[in-house]
Amino acid sequence: MLHLPAQSDVMAPATPSPLPAAGLLPDSSERVMRARSDLHLGLPVALVDGDEACLVALAEGMQARRYGGFHALGAPELVITRRRAAALGLPLGRDADALSVLIPSTAALGWIAAMAGKDQNAPPSPKGLSLRTASHVQNAGLALAQTVESLPVIVTVALAPAEIARMGLSAIAARDVLAELSRYQSADCVSKASLPMQMSDAGRVHVFRLQASRAEHYAIEIGSPDFSAPVLVRMHSACFTGDVLGSLKCDCGPQLAGAMAAMSDAGGGVLIYLNQEGRGIGLANKMRAYALQDGGLDTVEANHWLGFEDDMRDFRIGAEMLRRMQIARVRLMTNNPAKVAGLVAQNIEVVSRVPLHVGRGPLNAAYLATKAAKSGHLLP
16 A cells, blocks of 8 residues: 655755856856857857847858748848948948848748858849848848858848747847957967977967967977067968968968968077967858959858858957067068058057068969958058
């Protein structure tokens, strides 16, 4: 026979646990990072601004089941940057940063991919589309999407703020997104060790990690630089195709090797290696830009066609890495005045600019000409 415990044997209900201590809860920066991660996974996130709210997902990689879910909630819109709007021939107000396009009810995923720039051979006709300037919430969603190295295009649908809680998706205030993305991410040196290299037996690698995004960048000591004097420094952005594969389409590989050789010959220097591939748009988008260049566009035009600005890099990261290494005065190896200005703006004294003219060849002549004409590089 089943024995039922006496009432006195039954454990009294536990006292409800207090809410977690504030230190356990995500702060604004961590909530933004969570939203970025969700977007990267293909999950939608909810952005809120007072009585306005919308669901946001990346256009690139949009799945049929999620696309159907957006339509079930209302009339979804495609939000594109001003650069992509210009590439498609769509009108945009002078002061507007982005354009919202009502997705036609008959539009399939292929139409979205073509509008986003994923299908480079079949740009859609912009005729007959319903257009408006992107809202504050949509602009915040687009800014968030631009941090995950996808094509800078999002799908959105309006929501009532009361609907968000029952959806089980990440939700964040649009103002928090824009505030966090405009705030500089501090970098910490998380590890370092000696590394003998071909250029110098005396080498040392410092690994820096951004506190918010967790992205890693590297400072490499070549030889034995004297930090009490102006240090020979090269701020080099990652270029997998040039640095590793020896691409002849750019001068990045020869610049990397030339800078390291010069530092070795000088007795020491510091190479700041920033993981900002393709001027900050990522390797996948860089390859898309290369395909467009094969079709006749130059470097800047290809970036604009995909919806990006000329250069999406942040040189403040390199400046902080130098400060953390107690380097305040540098001789900067670069042909790019923007790098000089970026360090000076962060109170790093650029004692001199050291030209780095290497790697010119028949296959990158047009690339270098564009660098000089449109990006202001100082080339012979």
